[in-house]
Every structure is written in C-alpha cells, then in structure tokens.
Amino acid sequence: MGALEGAVVLGQSTSNVFMTRFDDIRLLRINYLRGPNLWTYRPVLEVWLDLGQLEDFPSNKIDGFTDRLTALLPALIEHHCGVGERGGFIQRLTEGTWSGHVLEHVVIELLNLAGMPTGFGQTRSTSEHGVYRMVFRARDEQVARVALAEGHRLLMAAINNDPFTAGDVQKAVEAVKAKVEDCYLGPSTAAIVSAATDRGIPHMRLNSGNLVQLGYGANQQRIWTAETDYTSAIGESIASDKELTKSLLASCGVPVPEGQIVANAEEAWEAAEDIGLPVVVKPSDANHGRGVSLELTTREEVMAAFAVAEPEGSDVMVERFIRGHEHRLLVVGGEVVAAARGEIITVTGDGKLSVAELIEKQLNSDPRRGAEEEYPLDLIVLATDAKLQLELKRQELDGAAVPAAGRVVTIQRNGNMANDCTDQVHPEVAHAAVLAARVVGLDIAGIDLVALDISKPLGPQRGAIVEVNAGPGLLMHLKPAVGSPRPVGRAICDHLFPNDAPGRIPVVGVAGSQDTAVLARLVAWLINLGGRHTGLACRDGLFLERRRVDARNSANWDAGHRLLVNRAVEAVVIENGAETILRDGLAYDRCEVGIVTDLEGAEALGDYDITESDQMVKVLRTQVDVVLGEGTAVLNAGDARVAGLAPLCDGAVILYAADPQAAALTAHQAAGGKAVLVRQDRVVLANGTSESFLPGLGRLTIWRATHAGVSLESLLAAVAAGWAMGIPLNLIGAGVEAFEADLQAALASLQLSQTQPLSSQHPQQQQFA
Numbered sequence: 168m169g170a171l172e173g174a175v176v177l178g179q180s181t182s183n184v185f186m187t188r189f190d191d192i193r194l195l196r197i198n199y200l201r202g203p204n205l206w207t208y209r210p211v212l213e214v215w216l217d218l219g220q221l222e223d224f225p226s227n228k229i230d231g232f233t234d235r236l237t238a239l240l241p242a243l244i245e246h247h248c249g250v251g252e253r254g255g256f257i258q259r260l261t262e263g264t265w266s267g268h269v270l271e272h273v274v275i276e277l278l279n280l281a282g283m284p285t286g287f288g289q290t291r292s293t294s295e296h297g298v299y300r301m302v303f304r305a306r307d308e309q310v311a312r313v314a315l316a317e318g319h320r321l322l323m324a325a326i327n328n329d330p331f332t333a334g335d336v337q338k339a340v341e342a343v344k345a346k347v348e349d350c351y352l353g354p355s356t357a358a359i360v361s362a363a364t365d366r367g368i369p370h371m372r373l374n375s376g377n378l379v380q381l382g383y384g385a386n387q388q389r390i391w392t393a394e395t396d397y398t399s400a401i402g403e404s405i406a407s408d409k410e411l412t413k414s415l416l417a418s419c420g421v422p423v424p425e426g427q428i429v430a431n432a433e434e435a436w437e438a439a440e441d442i443g444l445p446v447v448v449k450p451s452d453a454n455h456g457r458g459v460s461l462e463l464t465t466r467e468e469v470m471a472a473f474a475v476a477e478p479e480g481s482d483v484m485v486e487r488f489i490r491g492h493e494h495r496l497l498v499v500g501g502e503v504v505a506a507a508r509g510e511i512i513t514v515t516g517d518g519k520l521s522v523a524e525l526i527e528k529q530l531n532s533d534p535r536r537g538a539e540e541e542y543p544l545d546l547i548v549l550a551t552d553a554k555l556q557l558e559l560k561r562q563e564l565d566g567a568a569v570p571a572a573g574r575v576v577t578i579q580r581n582g583n584m585a586n587d588c589t590d591q592v593h594p595e596v597a598h599a600a601v602l603a604a605r606v607v608g609l610d611i612a613g614i615d616l617v618a619l620d621i622s623k624p625l626g627p628q629r630g631a632i633v634e635v636n637a638g639p640g641l642l643m644h645l646k647p648a649v650g651s652p653r654p655v656g657r658a659i660c661d662h663l664f665p666n667d668a669p670g671r672i673p674v675v676g677v678a679g680s681q682d683t684a685v686l687a688r689l690v691a692w693l694i695n696l697g698g699r700h701t702g703l704a705c706r707d708g709l710f711l712e713r714r715r716v717d718a719r720n721s722a723n724w725d726a727g728h729r730l731l732v733n734r735a736v737e738a739v740v741i742e743n744g745a746e747t748i749l750r751d752g753l754a755y756d757r758c759e760v761g762i763v764t765d766l767e768g769a770e771a772l773g774d775y776d777i778t779e780s781d782q783m784v785k786v787l788r789t790q791v792d793v794v795l796g797e798g799t800a801v802l803n804a805g806d807a808r809v810a811g812l813a814p815l816c817d818g819a820v821i822l823y824a825a826d827p828q829a830a831a832l833t834a835h836q837a838a839g840g841k842a843v844l845v846r847q848d849r850v851v852l853a854n855g856t857s858e859s860f861l862p863g864l865g866r867l868t869i870w871r872a873t874h875a876g877v878s879l880e881s882l883l884a885a886v887a888a889g890w891a892m893g894i895p896l897n898l899i900g901a902g903v904e905a906f907e908a909d910l911q912a913a914l915a916s917l918q919l920s921q922t923q924p925l926s927s928q929h930p931q932q933q934q935f936a
Contacts, residue, residue, distance in 0.1 A: 187229065191323050192266055193217040195298070197315070199308040201724060202752030203793050205786050207287055210752065211302040212311040215293075216267045221326070222297035227263035229326055236260070236269070236325040239336050240276050248272070265290075266326065267299035274303055274311075274318035281343035282541070283310065283351070293776045300776070306351065313346040344539075353377050354541055355392045355641035358656030366660060368670040369756045371731065381663065382670025383755070384736035385700070388663040393611050394638045395663060402608030403637040407452045409484060412607060412635050419606050421599055422631040426486030432470040438485040439469045445488040448472035450480025460554060461580045462488050468561055475553045489631050491619040495584045496592065497644055497655060498604040498612045500662035503597040505644035505653035508588045508621065512547075512579040516570025522559060523549050523566035526578065535585075535648050543646040544585060547578060555579065584643045587650025588621055595624040603635050611659065613639025673699070673738040674731075674755050675888055678790035679764030679803075683742050684722070686764065686881040689906055690888045691740040696902045697894040702730035704754075705742035707910050711735070715914070715921040723747055727754025744768070745786045749775045753793060760888050761794040761816075762801040763787050763809050764880065784808055794818045799891035801884055804832040804842070821891055823883035827851075843887040845879070850886055852896070861886060863900020876908030 196215040204211065226232055237243055237257065246256035256272055271288040278285040288303040305311035317339035324331035352360060356377040360370050363381045371380040377392045388396050394403075405411055413423045425442060428451060429435045439446040448469060449459040458479030460472035469485070476483045493509035514525040526547050530536065536544040549555055549566045558577060559565055570576050596618070604612035618630030625631065644653045664670050673694070677687045684706040691703040695712060703710035704726035709717035711733070717726070722742040730739045731754065741754055745768055766783040777783065791800045791812045800816040803809045804824035810831035813820040823843040824832045836842050839855040848868055850861040864870065867879065874882075882903060889899040907913040914921055 187224075188327050189221050189224070189323075190219055192221065192270065192319065193219065194315070194319065197312065198750065199305065199311070200302075200750075200752040202754055203756060203789055204748060204752040205789055206289060206302050207304070208756065208793065209287070210305050210308075211287070212305040212308065212315065213300060213302045214315060216270070216299045216301055218266050218297045218299065221266045225263035225265050226260045226269060231328065232326055233257070233260045235328065236273075236322075239321065239325060239331060239333070240273065242279065243272060243276055246272050246276070265299070266322065267301050270318060270322050271301050271303055273322050274314050277314045277318050277321075277339060277343055278303075278310075280340045281310075281314070281347055283343075283347055294778070295776075307347070309350045310343065310346045314343050317342055348539055350375070352379070353392060354645060356390065358641055358645055359390055359393075359659050360656075362654070362656035362660040363664075363670075365657070366664070366667075366669075367757075368660070368664060371728070373732070380732060381660070383674065383731045384672040384702070384739065385734055386668070386670050386672050387732075387734065388670065390659070390663070392638055393641055393659065395610060395659070397610040397663075398637065399608040399610075405607050406609060406612070406635045406637040409449075409451045409634060410482075415606050416603055416632060416635070419602065421603050421606065422625050424487040424489055424631045424633060426484050428482050429473070429485055430483075432473040435473040435483065435485050436466050436469045439463065442485060442487050447484075447486045447488050448476050449484055449486070450476045451482035451484050452480045456581045458554065459581055460557060468557075471557050471560070475557055486633070489617040489629065489633070491617045491628065491630055492621070493581050493584065494588065494616050494618060494621055495639070495643065496597070496600040496614040496616065497639060497641070497653075498600055498609075498614055499655070499658045500610060501601055501605065502658075503589075503592060503600055504658040505655050506587070506589045506592050506621065507584040507643045507647060508586045509581060509583045510586060511577060512583055513575050513577050514570075516572055516574040516576060518569065518572035521567050521569050522564055522576060525570070525576070530578065535646075541642075543642055543648055544583070585648035587644070587647040587653065589650075589653055591622045593622050593624055596621060596630075599625060599632060603632050607635045609635065609637055610662065611639065612636060671757075671759075672736065673760070673892060674758040675738070675740045675760040675762070675892075676743055676753065676755070676758045676790050676793070677705075677740065677762045677764070678743045678745075678748070678787050679762075679766075680744060680768035681765045682878045682881045683744070683764055685877055685908055686762070686884055687740050687742040688910075689877065689881065689885040689903070689908075690762075692906050693885060693889040693894055693899055693902045694738045694740065694892065696898055697889075697892070699737040700735055702733060702736040702739040703741075704730055704739070710919070713919050715919055718921070724751035724754045731755060743790060745772060745777070745783060746775070748786055748789050749777070753789060755793070757793050757795045757798070758790075759795060759798040760801060760891050761790040761798070762884050762888060763790055763812060764803050764884060765806060766808055781808070784812070788812050788815055791815045799888075801887040801891060803880060803884070804829045804835065805880065807831055810835070819891070821887040823880070823887045825879045825883065841887075841890070843883045843890070845883070850883065850900075852886075852890060861896060861900045861903075863897045864903050870904065874906065874908050877906070 195217050198213045200211050244254055248256035248259050250258055268290040271290045275285050275288050285304045290299055290301040292299055363370055368381050373380055379390050381388050416423050427438050429438050445462045445464045447461050458476040463469045463472055495507045496503050497505040514529045531546050536546050538546050600614040603614050613636035615634040616632045619628045641655050644655045675690055677683050687705040691701045695701040700712055704721040706720050706722045708715045709721040709726050722744055727741040766780045769777050769780050794800050794816050796817045798818040800820045802822055804822040821841045822832050822835045825845050827844045832842055836853055842853040844851050848866045851858050907918045913919040
C-alpha cells in the first residue's frame with residue numbers, strides 16, 4: 168500500500184478527506200546541538216522530518232484532526248505560536264499548518280506536562296519537498312528523545328484516528344517523567360544551577376549524575392548536590408560519625424544530648440537506664456531519619472528500637488531524649504540561610520478504616536507526597552517501614568487494626584521537615600548552628616536541632632544540636648509544605664562566587680574557513696605572551712600553553728569542552744567551522760571575543776541543506792550572537808555581509824580590512840568605531856578618525872617575507888583580538904613579529920612542544936587534559 172490508502176477527496180472544503188490513512192512521518196536524522204547554534208543560544212534537539220504524503224495535507228484537510236488532538240492535549244490552547252497570543256497555535260491548526268510544525272508543539276506540550284517546561288521550538292522547510300527541520304529546547308538529550316518518540320506516536324494516532332485515550336497520554340507523560348528522573352539533575356543541584364544561570368555563570372555537567380561544573384577553566388567551581396569544592400573530606404568524615412561530632416561540639420560549648428555507643432540490645436537498655444528515660448535509639452552514621460526511634464520509655468521499646476537501628480548504620484547510639492520540635496537549619500558559608508521545622512505525623516481513626524487505609528486516605532493522598540525526589544514529603548509505606556511498625560506496636564496497633572473514631576494515632580515522630588521557620592530563628596540559635604558547622608569543618612551543612620521554641624535561646628529550654636549533616640538536601644527549603652520557599656540555590660551560588668564574580672575566563676571564538684587555524688594559533692600566542700595560561704583548540708590540534716597534546720583536528724565541540732573543564736586554563740581560543748556549529752553548536756555559551764573571517768565553505772555543507780555562501784550568514788552569526796555585553800566582535804570589513812553582522816553583537820565591534828577604503832570600514836570609523844587597517848605598509852589602529860601605527864611591528868613588506876604562512880587579513884584580525892582583550896599594544900607588535908606561522912617549524916624550534924597523542928592515554932586523562 169502507498170502512503171495514502173482509500174482516500175476520497177471531496178471538493179475544496181477545509182475538511183475534505185474521507186477514510187484516509189497516512190504512513191508515519193519519517194524521522195530521517197536526529198541531532199543534539201549541545202551549545203549555541205543557528206536556532207538559539209541553548210541546547211536543542213534537531214530532527215529532520217519527511218512528511219511523505221502529509222506534505223499535501225495540512226491540518227485543516229485531515230477530517231477531525233484538530234478536535235482529536237486538542238481533546239488529547241487541551242493545554243495546547245496555551246501555545247501562542249507565531250500568532251503571539253493565547254490560542255495562537257489552535258488558530259494555526261484551524262487555518263491549516265503542516266504536521267512537522269504540529270509535532271513540534273505536541274513534543275513541547277509533553278515536556279511541559281512532564282515538569283520540564285519548554286517554550287522554544289521551530290520548524291522550517293528545506294530545499295527538498297516534504298522534508299523539514301524541526302527543533303525544540305532540550306535540557307537533556309535522552310529526555311528529549313523520549314518526548315519525541317512519544318509525541319510522534321500520539322500525533323500519528325490523532326492523524327489516523329487510531330485509538331488513543333487520556334490514559335495513553337498519561338502513559339506518554341509518565342515515560343517522559345521517568346526519563347527525567349533517570350537523567351536530569353536532582354532538585355537540589357538544579358536549584359544551584361538555576362541560580363548560577365540567573366547570574367550569568369555558565370555550567371557544564373560532568374557526569375550522568377549531579378556533578379556539575381560552574382564557570383570555566385581556572386575560575387570554575389564544582390558542585391555535587393550540596394557539596395562543593397570547599398567541602399572538606401575530613402569534615403564529611405567527622406559528620407558521618409555522630410559520636411565524634413558530639414564530642415567535638417561539646418568541647419566547643421555547643422549543646423548536645425548525652426549518649427553512648429552500644430553493641431547490643433542489652434547494652435542499649437543499660438545505657439538508657441544510665442542516661443535516664445526517655446531516650447532515643449539511632450544509627451551512628453545514617454541520615455534522613457532512617458532507623459531513629461524517639462521517646463522510648465520501656466525495656467521492650469529500647470530493645471526493639473535497637474533491632475530497627477542496627478541495619479541502618481555501623482553502630483547504634485542511645486541518647487537522652489530532648490523534648491521539643493525537630494528543626495533543620497541550613498548553614499552556607501558561615502550563615503544560616505534557611506530553617507525548617509518538623510511535625511509529628513498522625514492519622515485520626517473513624518472506627519471503620521484500618522491504620523493502613525487511614526495512612527493512604529489521610530496522608531499518602533496529599534499531592535505533596537511522592538516517591539520521586541521532586542516531592543517535599545515522602546510516601547509512607549507501612550509494609551517496609553520497620554520504624555513505623557515499631558511505633559504502631561508501642562501504641563498496641565498494627566496496620567490491620569481499626570482505631571476507634573476520634574483516636575489519634577502517631578505515624579512518624581521525626582524526619583518531616585516541611586514547615587519553613589527561617590524568620591523565627593533566634594540569633595543565638597543561629598550562632599550555635601554556624602559554630603557547629605565550623606567545628607565539624609563544613610562550608611555547607613544541615614544542622615539538626617531540637618527545641619521547644621526556635622525563637623528563643625537553646626540553653627533555658629534545654630534544647631540541643633543532635634546532628635550535623637554534610638551534603639544536606641535542599642528540597643525542604645525549596646518546596647516547604649508550609650511557608651515561603653527560600654533562595655538556597657542562590658545562597659550557595661553566592662558562596663561559591665562572591666562579589667558578583669562571573670566564573671568566566673576569556674574565551675575567543677574564531678569562525679570562518681580561511682586561514683582560521685593559523686589565526687587561532689596567533690591569537691593564542693598573543694594571549695599567552697600577555698601572561699595567561701592559554702588553551703587552544705583548532706584544526707592543527709589541541710594545545711595547552713605551548714604544548715600540543717593532541718595532533719588531531721580539534722576544531723570541534725569535544726575539544727573545546729575539554730579545555731573549558733581544565734582548571735589550569737586561564738584563557739581559551741577555539742576555532743569553530745560552520746560544520747561544527749551545524750553539527751554540535753558552540754562549546755561555550757558566551758565569549759569575550761568573537762571573530763568572523765569569511766562566509767566561504769558552503770559547498771561542503773550539502774548535508775545541512777547549505778549550498779550558497781549567503782546562507783552562511785545565519786550560521787556564522789552564531790559566533791557574533793554569543794559575544795558578551797562587555798566583549799567584542801572582530802569582523803572582516805572586506806566582506807560587507809560579514810561586516811553586516813555588527814548590529815547583532817551585544818558588545819563592541821572592531822572591523823578590520825587590508826583595504827582602508829572598504830565601505831563598511833570607513834562608515835564604521837565615521838561613526839566613531841574601532842578598526843584595524845593598513846596604511847603606508849604599516850598596521851594602523853583606528854579609534855574613530857584617530858589613527859596610530861601598531862608599535863613594535865615595522866613595515867609589513869618585511870614582516871610578510873618571514874611570515875608567509877599568515878595572511879594579511881589574519882594578522883589584522885589577531886591584532887584586533889589582542890587589542891580587544893587589553894593586551895599591551897607593544898606586546899602585540901612584538902608578539903606578531905616573533906610568531907612562527909609554520910606549525911612544523913614552530914614544533915622544531917620549541918616555540919611549541921608536542922606530547923604523545925591523547926589517544927594513547929587513559930580516557931580520564933583525555934577528558935581533563
């Protein structure tokens with residue numbers, strides 16, 4: 168059968184296909200663009216689609232399609248589309264739009280429903296009939312691929328009027344959610360990353376978990392959930408040993424409950440008698456309240472609690488029970504930035520339902536409870552919760568028991584930090600928490616304390632700090648059940664990058680095709696002479712300062728990424744060909760200097776539907792789009808199309824040209840702009856109409872005789888880049904004079920050195936070289 172089976176076309180109405188069935192839209196190619204690209208600043212999934220016969224059947228010519236689709240995804244009404252207002256996409260559906268565009272919106276809506284809001288998408292036709300390029304914002308590639316697959320399935324069902332219910336939509340959403348849970352950052356890490364993004368600090372994910380680099384090169388900081396580069400390994404070890412923590416805190420005057428380590432249940436009861444009832448029995452090194460039993464008053468309760476605590480840690484502790492509410496204070500960089508109060512969880516009997524049924528009805532039905540990390544409250548699972556089973560036993564109940572109407576049954580006594588109380592913390596309590604974190608040696612710590620009233624000092628009410636936790640969870644402060652969320656992600660970000668430090672290093676991007684490798688090497692040479700440890704990724708290889716560490720073509724995303732991860736690098740120069748931008752996107756989010764040399768090379772880009780140099784404008788403008796507001800675009804005024812990119816730059820612009828009469832150059836100077844040009848066989852720096860020769864460099868005729876490998880245009884571009892970066896002009900001139908253009912000659916003269924190719928090193932050494 169063909170793509171269209173049994174079709175009967177009826178006249179010219181807007182709903183004129185009867186008993187139509189279409190073959191699936193073909194997904195020809197799926198490509199994840201990991202950095203800024205010709206579509207947007209952020210990562211996207213780019214999909215090449217072949218609509219087949221659907222190319223001839225827009226949405227208004229498929230009988231009942233719009234009604235079926237909007238019944239499945241009613242929130243499509245919120246998509247503005249190009250119309251720019253609520254209901255805009257529905258208007259497009261009614262008027263008639265193509266299936267590739269519809270797929271874009273279906274995928275975006277599935278991502279929205281899965282809790283990963285995605286506002287960006289575009290679909291554009293190609294030069295081939297029925298083939299489109301569709302893109303949508305993709306924070307994670309695997310999540311985006313699942314959303315695409317589920318959206319494709321839903322769309323084809325709606326087109327062909329196949330069975331697809333609201334339950335099927337929910338299954339599709341759950342599939343995307345599951346992949347988000349598997350692949351995306353946890354909520355604590357995501358909060359810190361989001362705060363960094365708000366401050367303009369770039370981030371790079373370093374593994375499939377929550378290890379994230381904030382910033383670039385030598386100015387980076389790394390986080391792993393709420394652990395940072397400043398988090399002491401010794402401090403973490405101390406915090407995991409509750410007995411050691413208590414002894415250190417007590418020696419510094421921090422109030423702690425007396426207690427001791429016990430080896431068995433009998434010792435636990437003996438310790439309880441020594442300390443005085445009631446007591447707490449808990450593991451010595453567990454967290455999240457696991458294995459903790461409170462307010463134990465009998466031998467049987469203490470011995471049973473020992474059995475609950477023993478599997479959860481290496482040792483078991485017995486402590487004095489402190490009356491009051493549990494509190495968690497978050498200390499960041501020597502300051503309490505958030506506090507949460509726990510509450511005792513109970514159910515109330517009705518004389519009909521069992522305890523297990525009451526838990527489901529009164530507690531687990533709360534939408535704030537869930538099994539995933541995104542929920543502020545955990546589900547209560549009686550069958551696997553030994554601590555809960557013990558708590559019920561203390562009340563002479565079990566899961567099957569039916570409490571009398573009005574009887575209040577305690578379910579959980581601890582671990583329910585859900586109520587924000589940051590504004591109530593007494594200064595003396597905050598001081599004790601900060602001191603506890605400092606004594607243990609943690610820059611970020613979750614301080615657990617018990618007090619009747621957090622707004623009063625601990626001493627008079629016999630309150631105490633019971634635990635100090637490394638790597639504390641942030642969700643209770645981000646999504647409190649009661650009270651206002653606290654900007655804890657921003658607090659951690661400000662701790663890592665004080666005084667508005669951007670976390671960036673100078674990044675120079677070189678885009679084009681003519682002599683760009685030599686240009687990139689010359690720029691890196693000048694920056695290195697300026698005193699910065701410089702990394703370079705270009706077609707001639709990967710370089711760290713003056714050492715070539717990889718001889719392979721490194722004008723690509725992976726090589727640039729490796730430089731930005733390197734803590735030793737203080738500046739980077741990265742060559743970006745048009746194919747790199749089309750295939751991967753840029754390796755960096757923003758740059759200090761962006762150079763565009765030319766618009767050639769279209770003949771090699773047929774796979775990307777690029778056939779003419781004029782199309783290269785949209786590709787290479789990406790390099791200009793990412794220049795920082797305080798940065799500079801360096802553009803070749805010899806090509807009016809390249810010079811025409813100047814208005815797209817957020818920062819300053821320096822034009823360069825060998826011909827001082829180039830129209831774009833003279834207009835730019837007349838407007839007061841900076842330029843680099845040639846007059847009287849010398850390199851000239853122009854600031855508006857004021858011009859001066861570049862010091863340290865003589866006549867170009869002589870210089871070119873000894874630097875045949877560097878074109879005049881590349882020289883001017885490099886001088887402009889050095890000028891933009893504030894390198895002293897005499898150093899630029901001297902550096903250009905000393906530069907060895909020939910790569911092999913540079914290696915032979917030891918201006919550059921070469922180590923073994925990275926392919927023979929350990930994979931981890933490759934990544935962090």
